[in-house]
Amino acid sequence: RKEVEQDPGPFNVPEGATVAFNCTYSNSASQSFFWYRQDCRKEPKLLMSVYSSGNEDGRFTAQLNRASQYISLLIRDSKLSDSATYLCVVGGGGSYIPTFGRGTSLIVHP
Amino acid sequence: NAGVTQTPKFQVLKTGQSMTLQCAQDMNHNSMYWYRQDPGMGLRLIYYSASEGTTDKGEVPNGYNVSRLNKREFSLRLESAAPSQTSVYFCASSEGSGTTEAFFGQGTRLTVV
Numbered sequence: 001r002k003e004v005e006q007d008p009g010p011f012n013v014p015e016g017a018t019v020a021f022n023c024t025y026s027n028s029a030s031q032s033f034f035w036y037r038q039d040c041r042k043e044p045k046l047l048m049s050v051y052s053s054g055n056e057d058g059r060f061t062a063q064l065n066r067a068s069q070y071i072s073l074l075i076r077d078s079k080l081s082d083s084a085t086y087l088c089v090v091g092g093g094g095s096y097i098p099t100f101g102r103g104t105s106l107i108v109h110p
Numbered sequence: 111n112a113g114v115t116q117t118p119k120f121q122v123l124k125t126g127q128s129m130t131l132q133c134a135q136d137m138n139h140n141s142m143y144w145y146r147q148d149p150g151m152g153l154r155l156i157y158y159s160a161s162e163g164t165t166d167k168g169e170v171p172n173g174y175n176v177s178r179l180n181k182r183e184f185s186l187r188l189e190s191a192a193p194s195q196t197s198v199y200f201c202a203s204s205e206g207s208g209t210t211e212a213f214f215g216q217g218t219r220l221t222v223v
Contacts (some may be wrong), residue, residue, distance in 0.1 A: 008150075032209035043200055043214035044153070087153070092209040096141060096160040097168070102152030 003027060003099045004090050010105035017078045021104045023088030024070045031092030033064055033071050038085045038103065047073075047086070078108045112136050116201050116215035123191040123222045131186040131218050133201030139213075140206035142184035144168075144176060146197040147217075153200065159184055160206065191222045 006023045013019050025033075033050035048055065050062040050071050061074040071090075075082055088101035114135045123129055135142065140161045145153040155168030157176040165176050173195060175187045184203075188195060201215040 034211065041198075041217075043216050044212075045214070046211045049211070089212070096166075096206070097143070097155060097158055098204065098212050100145075100153040102150070 004088055004101040006088050006101035006104045008102060008104060010107050012107045012109065013078055015078055015080060015108055015110055017108075018074065018076045019078055019106065020072055020074045021086055021088075021106075022070050022072050023101050023104075024068075025088075025090045025099075026069070027090065027095070027099075028066075028069060029092070029094060030090045032090070032098075033062075034089040034091070034098075035060075035062055035071075035073050036087040036089055036100075038087055040084075044087055044100075075106075078106075080108050080110065082106060083108045114201055114203055114213050114215040116199075116218055118218060119216065120219050121221070123188075123220065125192060125222060127191050128187065128189050129191065130188075131199055131201070131220075132183070133185060133215055134183045135203040135213070136182065137203060137213065138181070139203035140181070141204045142178065143202040143204075143212065144174075144184070144186045145200045145202065146170065146195075147200060148197050156186065156199075188220075191220075193222045196220060196222045 035047040036044040037047040038044040054063040085103040091098040143158045144156040159178040162181045199218045202212045204212040
């Protein structure tokens with residue numbers, strides 16, 4: 001079982017839609033959780049950290065469920081510019097290595 | 111404010127040739143990483159360096175070597191390139207321990223023919 005698993009998609013949604021991605025992780029001792037965004041042929045960049053209490057940044061909401069070992073990303077009022085691949089990242093828990101999921105592809109169409 | 115700088119950005123090699131990918135960060139980070147990214151495979155860790163003076167294998171180390179030259183620089187060497195090493199390579203750095211944000215370089219697109 002891969003340490004961090006994501007549905008690869010693609011999620012194909014119209015502008016204005018709400019879309020949610022989930023990511024599961026296997027290491028129950030993991031301490032840090034992030035969502036990264038990667039545009040086509042570009043490097044990944046941090047979108048937001050995920051805190052135990054959940055956090056919101058504009059149209060984006062991230063939540064953590066430690067009991068079920070998953071994190072989620074909710075995007076409201078999708079824009080064309082949200083089209084990208086979203087990478088779930090889990091860190092800590094005795095490892096020096098941040099572990100990346102394979103990413104979920106989002107395509108927002110007019 | 112350069113962040114993580116990788117060179118070169120593009121490279122074409124013939125099978126059997128060698129080359130070194132350079133990576134430098136100016137954020138005083140302890141940890142540095144080399145990943146490769148292939149379609150449908152996500153980011154796979156090749157080698158990492160948790161701190162200056164240490165290096166460790168990641169998920170796919172075969173065919174590669176690394177050097178943590180100093181705190182700033184972490185290079186990746188392909189001794190004898192193979193077509194299977196055609197990929198996009200990313201260097202990244204973080205303050206340490208895998209619990210903090212990782213910053214990536216712009217990537218090196220390598221083709222081995």
